[in-house]
Amino acid sequence: MAIRTTRTRRRLLTTGSLVVAVLLGVQGTAFAVDNLPPDQPVAGDLHTDSKACATGDDRAHVAQAPRLSAVLHDTEEDDRPQPDLVKPEFEAWWQDSDGAERRLTYNQASALPPGTPVYWQLPSEIPPNTVVSWRVRANDGRATSPWSDEGTGSVCEFVIDDQTPEKPVISSPEYPDPGPGEVLWTDGVGVYGHFTFASPSDDVVEYRYSFLGGGAGTVRPDRIGGPATVSYLPQKTGPDQVVVRAFDRAGRSAESTYYFYVKAGHGPGAWWKLSDAPGSKTAAPEAGPAARAGSGVTFGASGPAGTDLTSVARLDGTGHGFLTPGTSVVDTEKTFAVGGWVRPAGPDRDMTIVSQDAGTAPGFTLGSRTRDGEPVWSFAFGGAQVSGGNPTAGEWAHVLGLYDAETGRTRLYVNGQETGTEQQAAAVESAGDFQIGRARGKAGYRDRWQGEIGDVRIYDRVVVAKEAAELAHREPGLRGHWSLEAAEDGVSPELYDGAPLKLGGGAKIHRGPDYSVCIPDIDPDCPQVPYALVGDGDLELDGQTGYAATDEPVVDTGDSFTVGVVVRLADSEPEGPMTVLSQGGAHGDAFKLRYFPSTYTWQLVVSDGDREEATETIVGENTLPDEAQRLAVVYDDETDQIKLWVNGHNQPDATATFRDSWQSTGGLQIGRAHTGSGWGEYLHGSVDEVHAFAGVLDTTSIRQLGSGIEPCLCG
Known part of the structure; x- marks a missing residue:
């Protein structure tokens, strides 16, 4: 396909006052040496409706007889204060059902300045489902340009598609459709659904979708007429739906609606309130295994006001200040979220709220880190570290770290608000023991927590923003x-x-x-x-x-x-x-x-x-x-x-x-x-x-x- 970038021609001039008239033959056209013909139109200036000039599999598909357009140029005239005018001559042709060629022509009566778009609205007699070719040339009243398809030029093609595609078929393994008149509640908030859009029509090139719960977009199949899949993360419980419109190459479309019902997000896989009685040696779980407490852990400290935590655990920051269930509690190669209420005694050093062992290093850490001499909350996982917010001695904060395996991104929430800038992470395995109040190092455990910790929860799904705010809510x-x-x-x-x-x-x-x-x-x-x-x-x-x-x-x-x-x-x-x-x-x-x-x-x-x-x-x-x-x-x-x-x-x-x-x-x-x-x-x-x-x-x-x-x- 030829795309015009510059046009450079020289006018043939005589010396003195004598102008020699010479007739030259170019592509069957005669012109005088003092008037060169207009430029040959190039494919980059030609359109079928709004679609670019193309042939073969890339040819334009339109819903009805299109309007052809071109931009014509005459280099010798373009820069004149009052240039000669040009007008288009269009041709379109095709073979009818009997194999005979049909041809239409259009010569615009009025001429326009070079560089002005010109148009031809084709008549409705153009048959559907037929390859139609077309070309154009410019006429300045004394000479004509070569046709746009001559020499190194290119013919333009289109097909009128008068058939609307069939309605798309929608399916989801996570959120199946129970059928007409039926309701099926499916788990749930924070769990991705994968919705596949397919069409019985073989010419669909695009699906446009919109979820009731938020989120809309466009997806194209890998091949024409093929299926396409999108992911969707429900943010709230209740009825939801996705409306999908399938578009063919001509822009015709058909719509389907898919209904599904989202349950509340399932609870944590492991959860310790740490509100155990003073003197306890273990933390009783709300979910998951019990956690053994080191001798540097004291139960019965006051919890954050405005929550249902009547008491929490205080860790003394020594090698004995920790809790562990003695096993892993989360698969870090999949989506997970960890968090809890904390009150640092003095965040003047690196301190860990929770972590999980991965050999002689932690697979992830959530805690307080010192950056440029200032303490910040931090969630580190898979080579990424999200930091933000400022820990303050004696002040309560709810801190939650999230890894979303669907997107590969890590996020940090402090007091229910997303903090810092989310980071791309590479999921890593950490099948070692879960730790509260310390992190694994080459020489043993380090970065021990000093202060209060309570309500530690671990999820195997996304904790959405609304849930993060609810976890951090303190009732006045x-x-x-x-x-x-x-x-x-x-x-x-x-x-x-x-x-x-x-x-x-x-x-x-x-x-x-x-x-x-x-x-x-x-x-x-x-x-x-x-x-x-x-x-x-x-x-x-x-x-x-x-x-x-x-x-x-x-x-x-x-x-x-x-x-x-x-x-x-x-x-x-x-x-x-x-x-x-x-x-x-x-x-x-x-x-x-x-x-x-x-x-x-x-x-x-x-x-x-x-x-x-x-x-x-x-x-x-x-x-x-x-x-x-x-x-x-x-x-x-x-x-x-x-x-x-x-x-x-x-x-x-x-x-x-x-x-x-x-x-x-x-x-x-x-x-x-x-x-x-x-x-x-x-x-x-x-x-x-x-x-x-x-x-x-x-x-x-x-x-x-x-x-x-x-x-x-x-x-």
């Missing part, structure tokens, strides 16, 4: 709700008999109007009493000495927490900052929520330590607090984010990264904060509906804070 827990409706002996109770708020001087409970006594609109002697912010009462603070506080911390400021409050300022333009809520230590505040009048801003302020000169991170939202404001502050330890909500918006009004949280020892303060000289930033205004939670509430629950609707704690 209510730590206090103070409705501030009443106080007795200077104490306002927590709604569920938790730690009460003790009122300091300059603080009092304000009660709204009592309509059982009198109604102002009816009784002129009835006193005008302002309404409470929410409900029947609120807390009034004088801005001088007024505050309320608990004796002990309400939230663990070193872990995730959410605090909400309703507040109304008595001064629209106070002289200095006024704090609504704070909690800290002896010298500073781990967090405080305050109004900063010079910029009309609500601010969430967090610090990196219990000292007067601690470094602060501040986020704020500009507003004019003329009315009651519903505020919420969040610290998300899993993502290292602080967030501020104002008046129940759909998303945080201000967000920042913060990694230096610390566990405060002082009580929750309402209406004051630490300053360099002691307590200060006293609030002049009213406070109501104080909520405190361990963990991060979802957006819906945060928007409900202070609205009179109890948050659902949906997590």
Whole structure:
């Protein structure tokens, strides 16, 4: 096939003013030396509909009589300001059913500038299932070019296919079709299905598919009319389907739908909660074999708040701090996932959560590794290492590593979020013993874990992203709700008999109007009493000495927490900052929520330590607090984010990264904060509906804070 790249011709010129007319014969065409014929059209500029010029097995197949197109050139005219025009002459021919040649021609009446596409819409009399050939040449009014198929040129061919292919046939060994009217639930989420598309028609060249559960694409068979197979990973349980459309060479298609039903993903093949009684020598399994515990393992340590782990195991980081079932628990040449809850005592060295022996080396390791002097979570397998996230001493994290044999990729999830960049791995066999808290080395075991470990699970399938998030989910827990409706002996109770708020001087409970006594609109002697912010009462603070506080911390400021409050300022333009809520230590505040009048801003302020000169991170939202404001502050330890909500918006009004949280020892303060000289930033205004939670509430629950609707704690 000839493809034109450049065209270089020389005009025959005479010297002086004499132009010699010479007649030359080229391919049966006469022309004068002062007008060379247009260029021979080349295959690269010819199309049948949108399909390239081709012959034989590569010829175009179309669904109906096509439109032929060409781009014509005349080199001597292309660069002229006003070039001569050219017009096309098309020919098409074929043999009819009697073997006689049929030929059609088309000479366009109008001429166009060189380089302009020209077209011929063939008539409907072209017979189907017949090889039709065509060619084209250019005419500039004085001379014509050679035909596009002459010399080194190429004829173009096409066939009109007027038959729609039959519907594709779909099958899957993992997710079989039970037949009409039947339902067959098949395992399940995280297990690949392989779906084969086949067609009874022998001219299908492409299948386009779309799964109800997500995922669509195009696949071509290895040979025309052959089958093609795609893989699909169900992400959720429930009815699913794949719609497949088979296309032939002419673009005609037929569609089929295949229904299947996906069960929930099957549970782990091995699983230890590590919530065994103190003094136990083995870890009882939820699935798989029991695990022997070394003498450096202590059961009964506190588990992560917001989970069902009542207790976990603590490993001391020595050669005796390990657990092992004494056998392998996962086939690492196939898909697998391993993970668990961990809290490192101090991630200043390489430490292993879980591994499995492969001779004198580990087949895989999941744990904490030091990279460029910083600790990172890491999953290493098959020559690949995925790293991301930062382990922090004393902070809980759920860590999960995954090898997907279908794709050959490894992934790492930290606290339910994919972290780092997935890597290509070469599957390796590791038929040795499974290890918790250590990894095999040439000289023995190494990289021992120091800290807590719990809920270790091993799967022989893909743990999909939603499941990874569910495994890492920590249910928010209510730590206090103070409705501030009443106080007795200077104490306002927590709604569920938790730690009460003790009122300091300059603080009092304000009660709204009592309509059982009198109604102002009816009784002129009835006193005008302002309404409470929410409900029947609120807390009034004088801005001088007024505050309320608990004796002990309400939230663990070193872990995730959410605090909400309703507040109304008595001064629209106070002289200095006024704090609504704070909690800290002896010298500073781990967090405080305050109004900063010079910029009309609500601010969430967090610090990196219990000292007067601690470094602060501040986020704020500009507003004019003329009315009651519903505020919420969040610290998300899993993502290292602080967030501020104002008046129940759909998303945080201000967000920042913060990694230096610390566990405060002082009580929750309402209406004051630490300053360099002691307590200060006293609030002049009213406070109501104080909520405190361990963990991060979802957006819906945060928007409900202070609205009179109890948050659902949906997590």
